[in-house]
Amino acid sequence: MARPILVANWKNHPSSLIEAKTLLRQLSRSSKLYKKLFFFIAPPYPYFALVSERLGNFGQLAAQDVFVLPSGNHTGQVTLDILKSFGVRLAILGHSERRALGETNDSVSQKINIALRSGIIPLVCVGETARDQDGEHFEFLRDELKLSLAGLNRKNDIAKLVIAYEPVWAIGKNARDAIAPADLSQSVIFIRKVLTDMFGRKTAEHIPILYGGSVESANVRALLHETGIRGFLVGHASLHTKSLEAIAESLI
Ligand code: PGA
Numbered sequence: 001m002a003r004p005i006l007v008a009n010w011k012n013h014p015s016s017l018i019e020a021k022t023l024l025r026q027l028s029r030s031s032k033l034y035k036k037l038f039f040f041i042a043p044p045y046p047y048f049a050l051v052s053e054r055l056g057n058f059g060q061l062a063a064q065d066v067f068v069l070p071s072g073n074h075t076g077q078v079t080l081d082i083l084k085s086f087g088v089r090l091a092i093l094g095h096s097e098r099r100a101l102g103e104t105n106d107s108v109s110q111k112i113n114i115a116l117r118s119g120i121i122p123l124v125c126v127g128e129t130a131r132d133q134d135g136e137h138f139e140f141l142r143d144e145l146k147l148s149l150a151g152l153n154r155k156n157d158i159a160k161l162v163i164a165y166e167p168v169w170a171i172g173k174n175a176r177d178a179i180a181p182a183d184l185s186q187s188v189i190f191i192r193k194v195l196t197d198m199f200g201r202k203t204a205e206h207i208p209i210l211y212g213g214s215v216e217s218a219n220v221r222a223l224l225h226e227t228g229i230r231g232f233l234v235g236h237a238s239l240h241t242k243s244l245e246a247i248a249e250s251l252i
Helices: 016-029 030-035 045-054 080-085 103-118 136-148 179-198 220-224 241-251
Strands: 006-009 040-041 060-064 088-093 121-126 163-166 209-212 231-234
Touching: 006 088, 006 209, 006 241, 016 030, 016 045, 016 241, 030 241, 040 088, 045 060, 080 088, 088 103, 103 121, 103 136, 121 136, 121 209, 136 179, 163 179, 179 209, 179 220, 231 241
Parallel strands: 006 040, 006 231, 040 060, 060 088, 088 121, 121 163, 163 209, 209 231
Antiparallel strands: none
């Protein structure tokens, strides 16, 4: 079985370079543990140099977004050639916090394409804003997947995709507010079905699906139990070394 995937999404934390250094020093004490996984850290841009230098061989650098245009004069943007020069291997695309700022399925689809052309793994985030009794959120999920992944047809490209199911209502809270394991497995089955309709069973069954949304040491084992996920996209708990270690340990 392929290695589990753990992505630490630092968002816009920690708030100083000194704290970022401390966090990395603490993380590196468990480097043996992280080496057993595909482990990525997605820090804010100003910490890229530090993270790429200190991650050594126990993890890889990830971006929290990409800019769609090729290198050129784009004040305020960071183009893919720069990301690549720091060793970025994966990019979180379509995160709900970016969608809330106006990111559309269309731009997610463009970003997937340009990330792939640059040899960067697209980690595509999808998730409903609310669940309802009638299951209408599944339609939302289907549309978001279909539109975000539109235009992907090369087998080689599809094989590099990773999906993160992040129900928006469960993000940034705590373990008690995360999704119930039974609902998670239902969503994973549904996502797998949409991927199968789009790409065929053989291709779809190999696309890893991660879960994100208030993953903490307290709920990690329940979320893994027979839910069909391959790993986690972790926000706030990734800033606490002990919590992240517990999450990593549950994956191996
Ligand atoms: P959270 O964030 O773990 O703090 O809920 C997850 C994410 O937004 O990627």
